[in-house]
Amino acid sequence: MLPVVAIVGRPNVGKSTLFNxxxxxxxxxxxxxxxxxxxxxxxISRVGRQACLLVDTGGLVTNAEGIDYLTxxxxxxxxxxxxxxxxxxxxxDGLTAEDREIAAVLRRASKSVLMVxxxxxxxxxxxxxxxxxxxxMGELLAVxxxxxxxxxxxxxxxxxxxxxxxxxxxxxxxxxxxxLAIVGRPNVGKSxxxxxxxxxxxxxxxxxxxxxRDAVDSPLRYHGQTLNFxxxxxxxxxxxxxxxxxxxxxxRTERAIxxxxxxxxxxxxxxxxxxxxxxxxxxxxxxxxxxVVAVTKWDLVDxxxxxxxxxxERDVVERAAFLGFIPFVYISAVTGQRARRVLExxxxxxxxxxxxxxxxxVNRVMQDLVGRxxxxxxxxxxxxxxxxxxxxTAPPTFAIVTSDPDAIPESYRRYLERGFRKxxxxxxxxxxxxxxxxxxxxxx
Numbered sequence: 001m002l003p004v005v006a007i008v009g010r011p012n013v014g015k016s017t018l019f020n021x022x023x024x025x026x027x028x029x030x031x032x033x034x035x036x037x038x039x040x041x042x043x044i045s046r047v048g049r050q051a052c053l054l055v056d057t058g059g060l061v062t063n064a065e066g067i068d069y070l071t072x073x074x075x076x077x078x079x080x081x082x083x084x085x086x087x088x089x090x091x092x093d094g095l096t097a098e099d100r101e102i103a104a105v106l107r108r109a110s111k112s113v114l115m116v117x118x119x120x121x122x123x124x125x126x127x128x129x130x131x132x133x134x135x136x137m138g139e140l141l142a143v144x145x146x147x148x149x150x151x152x153x154x155x156x157x158x159x160x161x162x163x164x165x166x167x168x169x170x171x172x173x174x175x176x177x178x179x180l181a182i183v184g185r186p187n188v189g190k191s192x193x194x195x196x197x198x199x200x201x202x203x204x205x206x207x208x209x210x211x212x213r214d215a216v217d218s219p220l221r222y223h224g225q226t227l228n229f230x231x232x233x234x235x236x237x238x239x240x241x242x243x244x245x246x247x248x249x250x251x252r253t254e255r256a257i258x259x260x261x262x263x264x265x266x267x268x269x270x271x272x273x274x275x276x277x278x279x280x281x282x283x284x285x286x287x288x289x290x291x292v293v294a295v296t297k298w299d300l301v302d303x304x305x306x307x308x309x310x311x312x313e314r315d316v317v318e319r320a321a322f323l324g325f326i327p328f329v330y331i332s333a334v335t336g337q338r339a340r341r342v343l344e345x346x347x348x349x350x351x352x353x354x355x356x357x358x359x360x361x362v363n364r365v366m367q368d369l370v371g372r373x374x375x376x377x378x379x380x381x382x383x384x385x386x387x388x389x390x391x392x393t394a395p396p397t398f399a400i401v402t403s404d405p406d407a408i409p410e411s412y413r414r415y416l417e418r419g420f421r422k423x424x425x426x427x428x429x430x431x432x433x434x435x436x437x438x439x440x441x442x443x444x
Contacts, residue, residue, distance in 0.1 A: 002044065002053040003162050006078040008106070009088035010098040011059025014118040018088060018145035019043065019056035022155075040078050042218070047159045055082065062101045079105075084112045084161060087137060092119040095131040103135040112161050116154060117142045177219065177228040178350055181260035183284065185276050188268045189296040192333035194218065194229050197343060222343050230256045257283060261394070262290040262349050262428075264342065269297045269330070273316050281323065288395045290349035290429045291326045294342055299332040325421060326428050349428030355396060357424055359389040362398065369419040378407035386438055397432040405435035 007015045020026055023043035041056040055078045058071035079085060085106055089099050106113050115137040117129040125142035132140050141157060143150035182190045198220055218229045257263060263284040267273050273293075284291060295312075309330055317324040327345050331338040366388050375383040381404070388400040398420070402408065413433055420431065 002051055003084070004055060004078075004082040005045075005052045005084045005086060005158065005162075006055045006057060006075075006082035007086045007088060008057055008060060008075060008079060008102065010096065010102060011061065013059075013088045013090040013093075014145045015059075015088050016041075016056050018086070018116070018118065018143070019054055021145045021148055021151060022054055040074050047155050047162055050159060050162060052084075052158070052162055060102050060105070061098070062105070076105075079109050079111060082111060083163070084114065084158065085109070086158075087113050087115045088118050089115065089129075089132055090119050091117045091123055091125065091128040091142065094128070095134070099132070100135065103137055106137070113137055114154070114157055114161075115140045118145050120144050120149070121147060177226045178346070179228050179230065179259055179261045180346060181230045181232055181256045181263045181284075181289070182266060183232050183257060183263050183280050184266035185268075185274070185280075188266045189333050190232065190266045193264070193266060193294060193296060193331070193339070193342070196333045196336055196339045197229065223347060225347065227343070227346065230260065232256050254283075257289065258287055260284070260289050261353065262292065262346050264292045264294050264346070267293060267295050269295045270300055272312065273319075278320050281326075282320065285322055285430050288430050288432075290353045290395075292342065292345045292349055292428055293323070293326055293328045295328060295330045296333055298330040299335055299337065322430075325426070345428070352426045353395055353429040354393050355424065355426065355429075356393055357390050357396075361423075362388045362390055365419065365423045366400065366416070369416060373412075373415060375402075375407070375412055376409060378404060381407075383407045391434070392432075395430040395432060396426055397434065399434045399436055401436050401438050403438065405437050408435050 007019055009015050019041065022045040024045075025043060043054050043056070044051055045054045057075040057078045060072055060075045062072075087102065087106060089095070115132065115135070117125070117132065117140050120128060120142045121144050129140050129142060139157075141150065141154045143154055145151070182194055184190055198218055220227045220229060257280075263281075265277065265281050265284070267277055281291060281293070295309075309328070313323075313328055327349070329338055329341050329345055331342060333339070366385060370385050375385060377383065384403040386401045386403070388398055391397050391399045400416075413435075417431055417433060420426070
């Protein structure tokens with residue numbers, strides 16, 4: 001396990017900017033207003049020849065209420081699980097009452113603390129940070145996270161107090177993780193589902209839409225495999241994106257979908273699948289991600305039974321045929337009903353996405369399908385499917401050599417895809433068919 005380093009401070013002191021600088025990513029959402037970060041965000045950072053697991057946190061506000069209270073709970077959880085805390089203060093703002101209160105919290109936590117004075121640009125560091133000595137937190141390290149000034153000295157100080165982890169093993173484990181994006185419209189229960197699956201309050205949950213702003217990564221070990229859950233901000237129509245923070249949250253959600261192996265689309269059972277849900281599912285499917293549809297708040301549906309679920313799925317498939325290849329699971333994040341089934345389906349869909357079929361089997365199934373239904377003729381010319389093979393996985397991709405690729409209509413492509421899926425499953429996984437002309441033959 002990597003040592004955990006929590007980045008803590010009051011709102012708008014540059015914690016997320018420092019997190020991005022140390023992880024060399026743009027994973028944490030940054031804006032020049034307080035309260036942007038709410039959930040814990042994890043990332044691996046090099047510390048000399050070592051590594052640590054950095055945790056970005058929201059601004060810690062004492063005696064907080066509402067969203068600020070839930071954010072503060074996330075900060076305290078990050079402090080509890082850390083070996084070292086980077087206590088970030090602003091050289092530009094000087095010592096504040098909030099800084100004093102946070103220092104008191106950290107003293108009670110009995111953690112190793114490095115105090116970091118950020119935003120020293122254009123300032124005389126010694127003078128700007130002199131007042132912070134009264135906190136009694138030890139040496140104060142001056143940095144500019146935005147311009148990467150002073151980071152080497154800060155990392156050297158961190159290196160001195162960290163235990164020695166195995167960076168190579170950590171990086172290999174990260175490469176082997178199954179990346180899962182939990183997506184859907186705002187306020188449908190995405191964070192509640194992730195918290196239920198992880199068995200802890202990993203993301204802030206509140207009745208207000210838009211509580212989650214960042215795409216937040218959380219690992220879970222399940223049946224010998226590491227699942228990296230990405231809780232995302234709700235996606236809605238671009239025309240309804242109201243401010244700059246929500247705009248960038250939307251971009252990060254779309255990027256999370258792009259890097260996901262499997263997407264769990266969360267749908268509110270009391271509202272059913274709406275046009276924006278279909279758009280999200282279509283986007284993930286076209287990018288090659290596996291899909292599971294989790295219908296949440298199932299405990300609130302009156303007279304629910306198997307027929308209710310089946311009729312709902314039939315109605316949805318009529319609106320988007322590809323959803324007929326995707327498994328549905330009906331759950332309640334409140335009671336935990338069928339939550340484990342979500343994890344099982346994720347592993348099944350991931351396995352289907354990586355499945356490889358021997359070439360001989362591909363040709364046997366293809367010839368059986370052609371024997372039942374011949375490709376339509378074009379201009380009186382017979383179109384022949386000569387042979388096929390699987391040329392890729394994630395998603396499964398098949399190349400079929402034919403006498404005339406341009407003559408294969410979409411209806412016949414769908415016929416072959418249904419036949420392949422009936423033979424080999426691929427439940428929840430997109431599938432690609434590529435038609436190619438035999439070399440040295442045909443037109444041109």
